[in-house]
Amino acid sequence: MDLVSGYKGVVGLVFGNENSGSNEDSYVERLLDRISNGKLAEDRRNAMIELQAIVAESRGAQLAFGAMGFPVMLAVLKEERDDVEMVRGALETLVGALTPIEHAKGPKNEVQPALMNTDLLSREADSISLLLSLLSEEDFYVRYYTLQLLTALLTNSPNRLQEAILTIPRGITRLMDMLMDREVIRNEALLLLTYLTREAEEIQKIVVFEGAFEKIFSIIKEEGGSEGGVVVQDCLQLLNNLLRTNASNQILLRETMGFDPIISILKLRGSTYSFTQQK
Known part of the structure; x- marks a missing residue:
């Protein structure tokens, strides 16, 4: 053919x-x-x-x-x-x-x-x-x-891909698995998830359900915590997307890990970073 x-x-x-x-x-x-x-x-x-x-x-x-x-x-x-x-x-x-x-x-x-x-x-x-x-x-x-x-x-074309991924079994799970991959792939996956979770409440909930908080804080720790560079910045941006307007995710974080990990990182990074800032 x-x-x-x-x-x-x-x-x-x-x-x-x-x-x-x-x-x-x-x-x-x-x-x-x-x-x-x-x-x-x-x-x-x-x-x-x-x-x-x-x-x-x-x-x-x-x-x-x-x-x-x-x-x-x-x-x-x-x-x-x-x-x-x-x-x-x-x-x-x-x-x-x-x-x-x-x-x-x-x-x-x-x-x-x-x-x-x-x-x-x-x-x-x-x-x-x-x-x-x-x-x-x-x-x-x-x-x-x-x-x-x-x-x-x-x-x-963010909306079309967001809609498509929601219809694919284990679609978001596969993306989340990439956060545990080698560093270069992990960083690409982190950037992808940051784009994917913008203004997408349903995806935000699924990402958190798939263990996003634990994975993100683990990456921040690996990258040097508050002294980390662009990767830590991307982690904070992803956290911002997951929490800023999503009440259920805020409640889940409070009841599992608490807000102390975020607060301590932001304090140490100083006032130059605003948690609600958008890239």
Whole structure:
């Protein structure tokens, strides 16, 4: 089955085909065809590397990728779990497709291909569930790039991802498990949870139910307590999200750990930090 041409036709009906004749379009299409239909593993991997590079550098390539690339990347993530190199490449390419590229030229209100791509990916059936399942993979970079991709989705379209995660069994549990992972992944997960819990009361409650308070204070202790740097700052921001307007979470903290741990950290950090400050 030709995933590229089929998807390109469907999306073209929605967004138009003004750019369909460009060199970048044809180049991206050739790369996707090599990935999707190539017979040699090395050629498919080289095509993925080339695609990753051009999508990260060119808005035109991002636009072309959005018109035909998602089914190919998702097929790699679903069907080629044993090929870690291809899975990593697919995830990095998706991160690039969702990362805005700033240009000095052009109107400020011009639609960003990265934002369109976020919408397209979030509409793909089971895409969020698929990404969350990748957090169980053994490979460090697969987990790391998956968290980066989820963060990009949240940054560009928070409401849609928040709604999707609530419908996925153990979705938030998988994210919480990442707080116990290696330091780099833990820090990515902390940032992701900070975005995820903004103005999302139901998610805030589930995160706390999954042991957020214990995990957060454990990380703060590991990072040097009140003397810690940006990671401790992120921990405090997450606590702020979980507590500031959520009465049930405030009651739970008071009845389990009490407010003393927070008060002592804030006192030692001094008056330069306001617990209600927003990033």
